Amino acid sequence: MSVPSADSAPLRFRRWEQRTEVPLFGASLLFLLGYAVRVLAPEDAEPWRDLALALVGATWLVFAADYAVRIRLSGLGHRFVRVHWLDTVVLLLPLLRPLRLIRVYTAVQKRRERPRLSLYARVISYAGATALLLGFSAALAVYHQERGAPDATIRTFGDALWWASATLTTVGYGDAVPVTAGGRVVATGLMACGLGLLGAVTGSFSSWLLQVFTREDEKRPPEGG
Template structure:
């Protein structure tokens, strides 16, 4: 009993989970499903402009309901937070997701929730989280950039981007900084979208470069450690052989007639 008491008193206490964290753990996958539903409702009228009016209205209703859901989630987190003003200052981006999407392309900010959940569900190692976040961010950035650009440019008489395929091709070319120049935005909204995609592409390329460099450094370090271990093992073997030879010589010199 004393040993159990001693163990219980010396065992480190686990950090308490706040009410906000409990709420986030219960709702994060529901919010991810809502974000995917919103992506479908946003993309369908852009992919097929000739959809029936009732289906277009349904997509509008779904997008509005998802906005209400996200706004309610933020309101609940503020209600559960111990210091509401501090929580609000530390989560300004969540507020922006609710307040800013008055313009149609900015509504895609709601998909950032997917990146947050991917980051939590990724590997426990830092590099694993970075790779998971990077892969998800790249896919979402290309998809959202292509959709938003198509929505902004389609129908303009001088626009070269008139379909989703054109928008996705432009997004990949722009994000990778290739810049063929075969397609480019001509509307003001399209240029703002291009600016955001350029900045996002540069940031992703920087993360890729840093992650790859870190991986190379780790591999070189592991190879050096293996070589050092092998060298130490060989040195120990040589020392053992030298000790054995020294002992053999001492025994031989101590024998008579030698």
């Protein structure tokens, strides 16, 4: 459930991770930007579309280089692919890359010695940021797939955003749904994430409540439920 901690990794590996954190996060935002421009720019805006494609390719190369360096430094050899499976998945599906935001945020928080927010508030804000990034990326990817389909119900990027929010919250109206195989694969991934998100929100609320109750229970004498 958690990313394998780097505690047992060689020192050089950890130092590499620390140093590349912020640049790689910048690269993932550039990747998302490039993909967004590529998908959303009008057909005839040729130079912009080409620039965006170049940006997507270049940032992906940066990720691949980082992945290669980390295999080297980790000293794990081919086992790296399995141990750091999350990184492997992210290399293949770079749209998940911006989720790195959360690690950066955690790292920034840690440097401040003491997090400003309670655990529950942090889970809620992580879930919110994840939902926004995932929803936006999925909307881009689905719009990319569906644009050309003749009987598509997702016809504008606005429709794609609307579909993504209805999917992530598991509401699922069904007025705008992917009809292509590619779009449906993206959608299935988003649904699974929506389920996890729901679990995170529900779970954090549940444990917060339980903790509040325990405290209240300790303060006053018991008196029956």
